[in-house]
Amino acid sequence: xxxxxxxxxxxxxxxxxxxxxxxxxxxxxxxxxxxxxxxxxxxxxxxxxxxxxxxxxxxxxxxxxxxxxxxxxxxxxxxxxxxxxxxxxxxxxxxxxxxxxxxxxxxxxxxxxxxxxxxxxxxxxxxxxxxxxxxxxxxxxxxxxxxxxxxxxxxxxxxxxxxxxxxxxxxxxxxxxxxxxxxxxxxxxxxxxxxxxxxxxxxxxxxxxxxxxxxxxxxxxxxxxxxxxxxxxxxxxxxxxxxxxxxxxxxxxxxxxxxxxxxxxxxxxxxxxxxxxxxxxxxxxxxxxxxxxxxxxxxxxxxxxxxxxxxxxxxxxxxxxxxxxxxxxxxxxxxxxxxxxxxxxxxxxxxxxxxxxxxxxxxxxxxxxxxxxxxxxxxxxxxxxxxxxxxxxxxxxxxxxxxxxxxxxxxxxxxxxxxxxxxxxxxxxxxxxxxxxxxxxxxxxxxxxxxxxxxxxxxxxxxxxxxxxxxxxxxxxxxxxxxxxxxxxxxxx
Amino acid sequence: xxxxxxxxxxxxxxxxxxxxxxxxxxxxxxxxxxxxxxxxxxxxxxxxxxxxxxxxxxxxxxxxxxxxxxxxxxxxxxxxxxxxxxxxxxxxxxxxxxxxxxxxxxxxxxxxxxxxxxxxxxxxxxxxxxxxxxxxxxxxxxxxxxxxxxxxxxxxxxxxxxxxxxxxxxxxxxxxxxxxxxxxxxxxxxxxxxxxxxxxxxxxxxxxxxxxxxxxxxxxxxxxxxxxxxxxxxxxxxxxxxxxxxxxxxxxxxxxxxxxxxxxxxxxxxxxxxxxxxxxxxxxxxxxxxxxxxxxxxxxxxxxxxxxxxxxxxxxxxxxxxxxxx
Numbered sequence: 001x002x003x004x005x006x007x008x009x010x011x012x013x014x015x016x017x018x019x020x021x022x023x024x025x026x027x028x029x030x031x032x033x034x035x036x037x038x039x040x041x042x043x044x045x046x047x048x049x050x051x052x053x054x055x056x057x058x059x060x061x062x063x064x065x066x067x068x069x070x071x072x073x074x075x076x077x078x079x080x081x082x083x084x085x086x087x088x089x090x091x092x093x094x095x096x097x098x099x100x101x102x103x104x105x106x107x108x109x110x111x112x113x114x115x116x117x118x119x120x121x122x123x124x125x126x127x128x129x130x131x132x133x134x135x136x137x138x139x140x141x142x143x144x145x146x147x148x149x150x151x152x153x154x155x156x157x158x159x160x161x162x163x164x165x166x167x168x169x170x171x172x173x174x175x176x177x178x179x180x181x182x183x184x185x186x187x188x189x190x191x192x193x194x195x196x197x198x199x200x201x202x203x204x205x206x207x208x209x210x211x212x213x214x215x216x217x218x219x220x221x222x223x224x225x226x227x228x229x230x231x232x233x234x235x236x237x238x239x240x241x242x243x244x245x246x247x248x249x250x251x252x253x254x255x256x257x258x259x260x261x262x263x264x265x266x267x268x269x270x271x272x273x274x275x276x277x278x279x280x281x282x283x284x285x286x287x288x289x290x291x292x293x294x295x296x297x298x299x300x301x302x303x304x305x306x307x308x309x310x311x312x313x314x315x316x317x318x319x320x321x322x323x324x325x326x327x328x329x330x331x332x333x334x335x336x337x338x339x340x341x342x343x344x345x346x347x348x349x350x351x352x353x354x355x356x357x358x359x360x361x362x363x364x365x366x367x368x369x370x371x372x373x374x375x376x377x378x379x380x381x382x383x384x385x386x387x388x389x390x391x392x393x394x395x396x397x398x399x400x401x402x403x404x405x406x407x408x409x410x411x412x413x414x415x416x417x418x419x420x421x422x423x424x425x426x427x428x429x430x431x432x433x434x435x436x437x438x439x440x441x442x443x444x445x446x447x448x449x450x451x452x453x454x455x456x457x458x459x460x461x462x463x464x465x466x467x468x469x470x471x472x473x474x475x476x477x478x479x480x481x482x483x484x485x486x487x488x489x490x491x492x493x
Numbered sequence: 494x495x496x497x498x499x500x501x502x503x504x505x506x507x508x509x510x511x512x513x514x515x516x517x518x519x520x521x522x523x524x525x526x527x528x529x530x531x532x533x534x535x536x537x538x539x540x541x542x543x544x545x546x547x548x549x550x551x552x553x554x555x556x557x558x559x560x561x562x563x564x565x566x567x568x569x570x571x572x573x574x575x576x577x578x579x580x581x582x583x584x585x586x587x588x589x590x591x592x593x594x595x596x597x598x599x600x601x602x603x604x605x606x607x608x609x610x611x612x613x614x615x616x617x618x619x620x621x622x623x624x625x626x627x628x629x630x631x632x633x634x635x636x637x638x639x640x641x642x643x644x645x646x647x648x649x650x651x652x653x654x655x656x657x658x659x660x661x662x663x664x665x666x667x668x669x670x671x672x673x674x675x676x677x678x679x680x681x682x683x684x685x686x687x688x689x690x691x692x693x694x695x696x697x698x699x700x701x702x703x704x705x706x707x708x709x710x711x712x713x714x715x716x717x718x719x720x721x722x723x724x725x726x727x728x729x730x731x732x733x734x735x736x737x738x739x740x741x742x743x744x745x746x747x748x749x750x751x752x753x754x755x756x757x758x759x760x761x762x763x764x765x766x767x768x769x770x771x772x773x774x775x776x777x778x779x780x781x782x783x784x785x786x787x788x789x790x791x792x793x794x795x796x797x798x799x800x801x802x803x804x805x806x807x808x809x810x811x812x813x814x815x816x817x818x819x
Contacts, residue, residue, distance in 0.1 A: 300708075302707070302708065321707075321710075321712060322707055322708055322709070322710050323710040323711070323712055325710075326709075326710040327710075332708065334705075334708055339702075339704060339705075340702075340704045340705050340708055341705055341708070342702065342705060343697075343698055343701040343702050343705055343706075343768075344701060344702065345697070345700075345701040345768040345769055346697060346698065346701055350694065350697075350698075354694065354695075354698055354709050354711075355709045355710055357691040357694060358691065363690065363691065364689075364690060365689050365690070366689055366690060366691060366694070368689075408709070
């Protein structure tokens with residue numbers, strides 16, 4: 001039997017980074033094919049290639065055995081492939097109905113036939129959930145309802161093959177049941193579904209076949225009837241850890257740099273209790289949506305907690321703004337380097353020294369000479385590759401930009417450093433260098449909170465690891481005793 | 494010793510002088526100004542005369558003062574459409590202080606500037622604290638200021654302001670008209686603040702990346718508050734000096750200044766998206782606008798053509814800016 005769709009030997013590189021190498025997946029009529037893997041394994045990249053959002057650097061796509069090339073999502077839609085992406089991408093100010101048929105209104109000659117459009121949208125919507133009002137504005141819906149609308153939009157393209165990327169991430173049980181019923185009906189009618197999810201139970205429940213991706217490679221298939229959650233986790237995590245750092249030997253530390261008690265921000269995280277010791281790297285692991293970034297931002301005063309207390313070196317503090325945090329020696333490196341880290345119009349010199357201006361010259365005259373000299377020192381010390389300090393920061397690679405931002409706080413001086421995905425989009429070499437710098441700083445007495453979605457990385461750099469799940473702390477593991485399996489187990493339970 | 498110019502992602506230290514000039518935001522305005530002056534010097538015997546130049550400079554200084562404040566607002570990524578009306582209302586209030594309340598002429602100018610500062614703070618309350626769009630807020634507040642002006646004056650000018658007061662607008666100091674000195678002194682102070690002080694660099698940081706600015710510990714709303722306040726203050730200074738020059742506060746003071754001020758800043762290389770622009774560029778922009786007006790008069794070009802020419806100059810300035818960025 002020829003599969004209805006096949007992606008053969010697909011490779012994809014982003015610059016020097018290889019996201020996929022030689023992945024082959026196929027799907028037959030009336031089949032649900034689950035794709036699993038850790039964060040960054042290449043699942044979403046693969047799905048974006050299947051739906052024409054990205055072009056593969058190698059390999060080919062076959063529809064009913066015939067090669068096809070998708071230049072854009074329009075082409076994949078014409079081939080009857082629809083996607084419900086992970087991120088919600090609806091137009092908030094428009095109605096549910098209009099969102100569902102967006103770009104495909106009924107009518108002729110550029111005029112919209114409103115009644116026909118609404119009827120058609122309502123039909124597709126009710127296939128998923130008949131309690132949502134098609135006339136409501138999308139912004140008035142809950143996150144879960146928006147997710148369902150997004151799924152209805154994929155269905156409305158009258159696709160034969162649907163791609164669901166983490167469809168249940170924001171759904172409650174009731175809505176998940178509705179989705180399951182739809183999926184079973186769709187499959188019974190001969191439709192095919194690629195299904196990506198971190199929820200292994202639902203994959204065992206729904207799928208006919210499971211493919212496991214790891215570091216952009218397809219490393220095997222599992223039969224849902226014969227496999228177990230444990231086997232899936234082992235296979236997802238079973239890679240050799242690539243880093244060259246030996247794990248840090250565990251040391252009992254007694255001096256507490258930061259004590260967090262009962263920290264809560266409704267809808268983001270609840271009852272967070274932990275202690276960060278002086279000189280320690282505390283990793284925070286968890287899946288997407290576990291509340292790690294939200295916690296980091298709240299500790300830094302970007303958002304204000306609803307309840308809970310913070311003690312810095314035994315002294316209770318109140319932090320309402322990043323300026324308060326910085327004054328206490330608290331520093332945060334944001335996940336979104338481009339949006340929240342760098343000042344794209346300013347020079348490397350200024351990007352590094354902005355928070356330290358108070359130290360140079362007087363209030364009426366910044367001492368630029370001393371400042372530039374000190375910047376040059378840090379450039380040498382942590383080996384940042386730059387031309388001259390007066391060049392714009394945007395002339396640097398991601399890894400070097402990150403080093404400039406790290407140096408920004410070395411220059412300012414700090415006691416507690418919160419890092420959020422500090423090595424995302426950075427090549428392996430720069431990653432190791434940054435981690436080496438961090439370890440050196442800890443040995444000098446700095447305390448670090450290291451947030452990362454890559455379990456291997458957390459294991460590699462941390463002393464202890466806090467595991468979060470849906471806004472709560474599930475447990476703390478010593479890095480020298482933990483494994484990727486044990487972390488995943490805790491994060492998914 | 495590093496020159497502060499090199500610190501703002503402007504010319505790199507090793508770049509040639511030519512490249513540095515090309516990358517400088519104000520270069521287009523300076524070249525255009527020089528070209529226009531050269532043209533007028535050849536075309537009109539009256540342009541480069543001791544009688545004409547002070548007139549040009551004085552005319553430039555009213556809009557120029559307003560444009561300085563506007564430049565600050567544009568730098569943080571905002572816009573202030575109320576500056577013209579704020580200048581008019583402040584001029585009236587200042588004139589009434591003098592005539593109705595008998596406040597000493599020397600105290601009137603700082604008091605009027607303080608009043609302008611308050612008008613700016615009122616804008617900032619909505620923009621910085623309530624996070625409303627500055628375009629909408631200042632469009633509305635501009636209407637309110639202009640309306641209050643008419644409510645107070647009923648459309649009649651406040652005059653005369655008296656011989657002690659009109660010296661500010663009419664007499665010279667060190668051979669330059671007083672408003673010109675006020676303009677250049679304000680520009681020099683702001684240039685220093687923007688290039689050499691922490692507050693000035695924070696303005697560029699906020700305009701270049703608001704979120705990142707908060708994350709390095711800048712209290713963004715405080716910067717916005719002060720900047721909108723200063724925009725109101727400079728508008729008030731321009732308004733009261735203009736009233737002094739006329740020896741009367743006309744209800745129409747400040748009409749058309751808002752657009753001219755934005756135009757001057759844009760010609761000078763200030764970006765509407767924030768984070769980019771210089772005080773020097775705005776000074777050149779204000780001078781260029783005034784020289785254009787002066788030139789059309791000297792060359793007997795119809796006043797109607799003036800607006801066509803100014804519009805064309807703005808478009809050319811934006812095109813030059815586009816080329817500069819390449």
